[in-house]
Amino acid sequence: MADVAKRAGVSSQTVSRVSNGHPGVIPATREVVQAAMRELGYRPNSAARALKWGSFRTIGVILFSLANVGNSKTLEGIAAEATARGYGITLIPVAMPTEAAVIGAFGRLEELAVDAVIVIMEIHLLDAATVGLPPGAPVVVVDSNAGDRYPVVDTDQSRGGQLAVEHLLSLGHETVWHVAGPEESFASERRLAAWRETLTAAGKDVPRVLRGDWSAESGYAAGKELLAEESVTAVFVANDQMALGLMNALHEGGRRVPEDVSVVGFDDLPDSAAYLPPLTTIHQDFAEVGRLCVEGALDQVDNGASQPGVTLVPTRLVVRASTGSPPRRD
Amino acid sequence: MADVAKRAGVSSQTVSRVSNGHPGVIPATREVVQAAMRELGYRPNSAARALKWGSFRTIGVILFSLANVGNSKTLEGIAAEATARGYGITLIPVAMPTEAAVIGAFGRLEELAVDAVIVIMEIHLLDAATVGLPPGAPVVVVDSNAGDRYPVVDTDQSRGGQLAVEHLLSLGHETVWHVAGPEESFASERRLAAWRETLTAAGKDVPRVLRGDWSAESGYAAGKELLAEESVTAVFVANDQMALGLMNALHEGGRRVPEDVSVVGFDDLPDSAAYLPPLTTIHQDFAEVGRLCVEGALDQVDNGASQPGVTLVPTRLVVRASTGSPPRRD
């Protein structure tokens, strides 16, 4: 900056004013300075700026994995909204979902250049690790049970599960089976609970729960298992990928979808419309989740106070070809 | 820091030494300082550190989209390697693949706190925008044609395409059809070129090219189109998702996979093993691509010089159940 000032024959303060677009600089001077900046290839040093401002205009995002579509899309939503607001995104990946790794990430975070933190914590671990969170730092959590301590943004898993089950019941199915995700997953547990409650509220039997790990392969295994159950006419699968595997297993076993068995998924992956048959599923708006995270985080940055509570993003049922009325009993 | 120094009864320099783990501090003093740091909740200010060091220990990543698995996994690989090396990741999303948006991202980059840049540019635009790249800044590009100006890391698309076609030819197929990705995609064009060259080298006919947009839906459309071609016995599809849609279309049209038509995909998505039938595909190692990007970028940071050139990550053929010998002609 000093070089620019010398070159333009002004003080460094004037350069600063020009570079920040502050008023009070005569156009002629401004142009001289800008010319000097161009010639010298001057770029403001953001470290120094951050030091002055006490702010980095950056949000840190802690997450376990980008392997699943939900996390990726949420991150994309966060990035888009943050960029629109002039904030940057710093990624803090946590390789292993162990408590030590999480605490390490929080620790690293404390010395990182971020004004707020968004934690995408899809599995049960946050509780053990929150001790490491810098108290008072703006934090927003996605998809967890920490709503009593931090602002939480999440898809409305319960309502989604309810929609799925009610859709199947309204088609006339006696009951609905469920292939759940892993027990460590908050989302999985909420979808499971919603399934059970909806069935119970409707006075239907609650079949035993099958478990998968979100992968299509585990859905295939669950499908194979279901083939042994003669009475199954409807299945609510906790995500689309497992639904894909399950439908393939049913097909191999000679059970037609939806004529013999109706299937509802969860997520509304882009591909699910191209499954065979196209999958009826619960749509969730990951981008909106990301957007709300940034909104909540920056709210805290501006207003200081952190307000615990849960913000739910609505889900909706997308009816395609994998659901229909149950087969008539002969 | 001054508060900690006062509290511990030492100078701020000693605090600095403790906080950086420098030698030359007697254990007793160290403990007093550490206690004071804990009590006051002291955290080093990374802006000031960056200002001192002239480095942020951060890598910027420019990308268009996280919607596709490849970008997400590459980013995950980048994040993992960067973290392992003590670097952070700053995300610079570019919403629209227009030249203006790209130039804007590069511009924003110049004032961002990064030591190096990795550009994940899967489509034809970089060429128009490179003017905006800060000259001399360490840059690594993924998946583009900029190998003459920047270090490029990419999956070995050509070899992958070759493997796919050779596998099908070795099974006895007369020729191999191809469903390509969008024309703007570098990866798509390379796979297409490899397909054509391999067929030509083997002295086979080169059928007309079908196009998709990577989505399963577009693969389904391509599949419907292929149903009109009686002679098709083998298809190399430019990615797994399109292969999924294509297989479903074939199935609907009464063409069995692999008995009537063999299908090879590209990517080896986690789900592809659970497709019906499990998909033969080309595996690519996104994590390794990400790792090499970081390696290349930090090499430049350390050694200064940028060495243009292309680093290719090997692909391998994963044979599953979607390929077999062509049907016998009667």
Next chain:
DNA sequence: CACAACGATGTTTACGTAAACATAGGCGGT
């Protein structure tokens, strides 16, 4: 025992920027 050498700690300074304050012209109003 004296002196050198070294280890532990303190003091000064600089990193690049921008807010706060200072200065110096010019312009309008009476």
Next chain:
DNA sequence: ACCGCCTATGTTTACGTAAACATCGTTGTG
């Protein structure tokens, strides 16, 4: 014409840290 205010610009200072240098006490050695 003079005063005061406002505008354009310059000067000082502080942000938090760590390198470089300075100081002081201690220990080992001839």
